[in-house]
Amino acid sequence: MNYLDLDLDLTEEDIELKSATHRFAKEVMRPIAKELDEMTPEQVIAKDSPFWTFMKKAYELGYHTILIPEPYGGMDLTPKQQAIIYEELAWGSVGLAVALGVASFPSFGASLVAEEVLIEKIIEPFCACKDASIIGCWGITEPDHGSDTLLPFHPIFSDPNIKAQCRAKLDGDEYIISGQKSAWVSCGTISTHCALFCQMDQSMGMAGGAIFAMPLDLPGVSKGAPLNKIGQRDLNQGEIFFDNVRVPKDYLIVGPEAYEAILDITLSATTALMGIFAAGIARAALDETLEYAKNRVQGGKKLIDYPNVQQKLFHMFSKVETTRLIARAAFIYNQNTSTPAEEYSNVAKVYGTQSAFDVCNDAIQIFGGNGLTKEYLIEKLFRDSRAMLIEDGSNDTLAIGGGHKLIHTYPRLD
Ligand SMILES: Cc1cc2nc3c(=O)[nH]c(=O)nc-3n(C[C@H](O)[C@H](O)[C@H](O)COP(=O)(O)OP(=O)(O)OC[C@H]3O[C@@H](n4cnc5c(N)ncnc54)[C@H](O)[C@@H]3O)c2cc1C
Structure with a gap:
């Protein structure tokens, strides 16, 4: 390489x-x-x-x-x-x-x-584990709660009128969990364990949450059917249901007292990670396109010899490189601090996944009709990258969350 x-x-x-x-x-x-x-x-x-x-x-x-x-x-x-x-x-x-x-x-x-x-x-x-017999998942979104589960420190997060669908309450040495997580839980139908984000103190709104690292073989847990979707079809997704599931206290990671802070730390890592994934898929599309344009002859010339193709490739390259720079920097910064700058992770995800989608879209344009066929990888990259604009937080709402943090915390020199 x-x-x-x-x-x-x-x-x-x-x-x-x-x-x-x-x-x-x-x-x-x-x-x-x-x-x-x-x-x-x-x-x-x-x-x-x-x-x-x-x-x-x-x-x-x-x-x-x-x-x-x-x-x-x-x-x-x-x-x-x-x-x-x-x-x-x-x-x-x-x-x-x-x-x-x-x-x-x-x-x-x-x-x-x-x-x-x-x-x-x-x-x-x-x-x-070396045989993939232990598989985790991340259950945070719910049928009626997608974007609003991912906005720590935004006013919406502390609204006591917003009630989660999955809730935990203490009963002796155990918590009782009831409710469900959305059909979007990645690895949801095949996982043996879950990082479960649910509500514990309803008076605090979404901020009154708790996180468990729990096994899913407990009585009362059931799963939905695997989800059928346009992109990332190699990723299993599906609902998880909890019917009065008794979970020993030991599996609690954090309760309402520090939920928002730990969620902020978690999201600062996972959101930046989506930006890193975006750099990977965008680079894959650029690689495919360079190779194709070097070989495809049209109008007596290779596509790569047309200035407009060169220009488009340059803009695709710019997006790959800038995505990597911001995503890697945000990920490294936020992995090294206990007071994360989540707004940078949001930039990495929102800018990065939009760039990846744009790169895949431009790639199809250079492939012409061939780009629409199953014969070339590019149509799969296009579908996979489309899902990323919603995955781990819709870009629209991550921009709202990032914008809110920016307004309240952005440092000024004067
Ligand atoms: C490939 C993929 C993998 C995923 N993996 C997981 C996973 O592992 N675990 C998990 O729990 N979830 C997972 N999700 C779910 C994902 O996090 C949600 O889909 C995402 O947060 C958006 O929620 P939603 O789909 O309910 O959309 P909604 O929240 O209904 O939002 C739809 C649109 O409404 C608008 N909107 C919503 N709220 C606001 C607001 N406050 N202000 C302004 N506009 C608003 C925005 O335009 C937004 O795009 C995954 C999703 C995908 C696509």
């Missing part, structure tokens, strides 16, 4: 990690993602599906523990290395990269508080 990275401080280890992950993305993820894209949601998760081949190989290589600190069995990566690896995985397939990312979510959430019992019951078994 001959790939320029503007970061002059990349170490030999960083570059080796990038090359190794790129090989995995190219040789394992790309062909499997293509197969899965053409299957029904039920076939994607069937026992003999290539989805499991991917997951098992990824777990064997430790890619499920990218976000987990080394003392608990994680990969021992710097935030920059995490960003580098996730970009490559998203280059392979953004849907599969998301599946791997959310698989670690209960453990990632638990690592933020690092209680002994959570380390022992949740994090260590997950890190030690």
